[in-house]
Amino acid sequence: MRKWIKTTAAAAGIAVLASGLAVTGASADVIDDIRKRGKLVVGVKADYAPYGFLDSSGKIIGLEPDLAQDVADTLGVELELVPVVSSNRMQFLEQGKIDLMIATMTDRNDRREVVQIVDPNYYSSGTNILTKGKFAQWEDLKGAPVCGIQGAFYNRKTSEEYGATIVAFKGTAEALTALQQNRCVAFVYDDSFIVSRLGDEDWKGWSMPLPTIDDAPWGLAVKKGEDAFAALMAGMIVNWHTSGRILDLETKYGLEQTPFAKKMHAQFRGVNPSIER
Amino acid sequence: MEAVYDWFRVFYQDTGINLTFIYDSYDRNRLIDGFFMTIWLSVICLVLSMVIGVVGAWAQGARSIILRRVVAGYIEFFRNTPPLVQLYFFYFAIGSILPTTENRFGFEEPILGNFAWAVISLSFFAGAFNVEIFRSGVEAVPESTKEAAEALGYTRLQTYLYIVLPLAFRVCLPALNNNLVNLVKTTTLAYAIAVPEMLYMANQIWSDSVNVPEMMTFLLIAYVFLVGVLVWFMNRWERSMRLPGFG
DSSP states (O other), X not given: OHHHHHHHHHHHHHHHHHHHHHXXXXXXXXXXXXXXXXXXXXEEESEETTTEEEOTTSOEESXXXXXXXXXXXXXXXXXXXXXXXXXXXXXXXXXTSOSEEOSOOBOOHHHHTTSEEOSSOOEEEEEEEEESSOOOSGGGGTTOEEEEXXXXXXXXXXXXXXXXXXXXXXXXXXXXXXXXXXXSSEEEEEHHHHHHHHTSGGGTTOBOOSOXXXXXXXXXXXXXXXXXXXHHHHHHHHHHHHHTHHHHHHHHTTOOOOHHHHHHHHHHTTOOXXXXX | OHHHHHHHHHHHHHHOOOOHXXXXXXXXXXXXXXXXXXXXXXXXXXXXXXXXXXXXXXXXXXXXXXXXXXXXXXXXXXXXXXXXXXXXXXXXXXXXXXXXXXXXXXXXXXXXXXHHHHHHHHHHHHHHHHHHHHHHXXXXXXXXXXXXXXXXXXXXXXXXXXIIHHXXXXXXXXXXXXXXXXXXXXXXXXXXXXXXXXXXHHHHHHHHXXXXXXXXXXXXXXXXXXXXXXHHHHHHHHHHTOOTTOO
């Protein structure tokens, strides 16, 4: 009798699961596709050291490619990295050119409508400045020409609240060149990017002196509707935080351990961060 | 005015058409600044490019072969390279090897800023075309007219200033019109070296408020208006200079 109940329950469970899969559509499970082709395709940055950059042989390496390798290892398949940029990363995912995107993307609601951003967040960054001048607080930038990137959301705050004159360029290369030519006294950008520059020989004597503002979490993403893959990735992220993998990778790539990564590590190990503080 | 701003706020809630540059004072001010920056940049470049055109067309007919070669080289350089490339080249390459001055933050700043380079680059770019346009006018003046001026005792410069140029102007005004209209539109490229003109400001506003269609529409209307004013002025000039029985 008991056995019969068990069997029935299991059958019902499978039926529910199957109907769930049917609703999400025929191409719902990308994990099967990945296993079948024996290769996981991940979109990462290739111009954002040390999160994703090219080594001297032209191979993409960095913190995010290492995370991508973890996923491939877990699935037991080969890894293929595809370089993406901010303006095409979500499209690549939508078009199925990549299975997974780990590309320094800030988690925003309007982006959650386009791709499936996996919870919890794996990383976080805020806004700071790169300068060789003596600035202690944001207000010190009043009236100063500050280089930036056209369209960045913190340009307005930097000029409206702190009184800086934003000199915005198309890309980081132009902005950094203008900064080195003293056309502006500082460069306002993501602190994660600035931290990576500070380790570079070319930027000796430069610093990131201000308190970071607008700290915002990063999200990795899968194609919309890939619930099974999203669940697997959620598990991967929890695992990275619990094991301290992110902190280890920060150390490996010469980054300071970020408050966000420390906090997540403490939280997932079961330590209440409010007590630890 | 507050009532108008509020109306546009409600308009946004009702229709989804977000005209931040009307009701948001920060966006409004920066777009107005951008608008006047575009006008200022256009006016300076228009005047300078015409001066360059007149002087260049004269130098093209000079007796000195060196002067003629220099003008030919200048035209080749500026006419054969894209204006965007010129802006980057001047601002980042040439600008960095010029002398510097210390600004109040203690930084050794290059002596020419982005606005100055935009003026130089755009004026010389449009000027190169203007030289050729003026040359077409100068060459259209009949040889016999110049000989008549010579017979009356005019020097070469006097002939150019009082006889050839006034006639040449009338011949080449339509072509000049085209080039100057192009120049006003080309000022948008200055946003590449961070000159805060209208496109630069609009770009920043639509990045902040994600209202790209609204800002694009505004830009289009604003440029139709600006170029319309220029064309109207040029047409009036053309009519006032009309000589009965000539051309």
